[in-house]
Amino acid sequence: MDISAVEEILWFCLSASTITLVAQQLNSKPLVFGWSFYCLGLLLDIFDNFVGHTIIPVLVLDTSLKSIGFVLVCYGMLRLLSSKKVTIAKLNLEIASRKQLEEKLRHEAYHDPLTQLGNRKACFTQFSTLSEQYQWLYYFDLDNFKQANDTYGHHIGDEVLKKFALTLIEQFDKECVFRLGGDEFVAFSNLSPDECKELRALINPDLQQYQVDVSIGFAATDKYQEPDKILQMADNKMYKDKSRTSSRSRSAQAKPT
Structure with missing residues (x-):
């Protein structure tokens, strides 16, 4: 047996072992057939070394079978x-869809669906960071909102809330304005309370057509202070302002026409 015969036997054993191991995992028929043809060509090559193609003419097909097998592989x-590639493209599309869904869910988790402002959760999440950037926290509460909502309908109530949110966005950065819930909003700002006195005049005209007013409270921010405590101080100021607003409204209604 010469060295070429040994080499052919070795290649046949390796090829036959490989196709035996992976054939069950492969869904590609061309690969299975290609390996099979290649192994058959190697087997004929081996017989050719021992018998010769003059005795068995079919042995001359060894090279052709190996070539066919190679092409099929x-x-x-x-x-x-x-x-x-198609599978990878589908996976990439699915990953992109999942990311979009995650971003949508994250947005919904931290934003009010009606006004698209940050919600209470977003406010508390960013409270410490915003307290370092801004000196004041303003607390807004819409007076008589429930009555307007009941009188004019929920669609008008929603419009009032959206209009008020847009007004706040115009006066403050959108990232600094949050809807805590219901008719309560907060905003972080570097404007002092004296500078914000004009804010009521800018806000009220859009709301007074529905007999809605706004009460404003404020508190100095402090990154070392608990958010709940700062909000409570601003809330207390807002209720004091609400009392004055109610007094002014009663006085205005009591004036003779």
């Missing part, structure tokens, strides 16, 4: 790579 690999 290449074709199978191309199909496999192509299918993997």
Whole structure:
């Protein structure tokens, strides 16, 4: 037995072992057939060394079978790579869709669906950071909102809330304005309370057509202070302002026409 015969036996054993191991995992028929043809060509090569093609003429097909097997393996690999590309593209699309869904869920978790302002959770999450950037926290409460909502309908109530939110966004940065819930809003700002006296005049005209007013409270921010405590101080100021607003309204109504 010469060295070429030993080499052919070795290649046949390796090829046959490989196809035996992976055939069950492969869904590509061209690959399986290609390996099979290649192994058959190697087997004929081995017989050719021992018997000779003059005795068994079919042995002359060894090279052709190996070539056919090689072509089929290449074709199978191309199909496999192509299918993997399609699979990878689908996976990338699914990943992108999942990311969009996660971003949507994250947005919904931290934003009010009606006004698109940050919600209470967003406010408390960013409270410490915003307290370092801004000196004042303003607390807004819409007076007589419930009555307007009941009188004019919920769609008008929603419009009042959205209009008020837009007014706040115009006066403050959107990232600094939050809807805590119901008709209560807060905003962080570097404007002093004296400078914000004009704010009521800017806000009220849009609301007074529905007999809605606004009460404003404020508190100095402090990154070392608990958010709840700062909000409570601003809330207390807001209720004092609400009392004055109610007194002014009663006085105005009591005046003779």
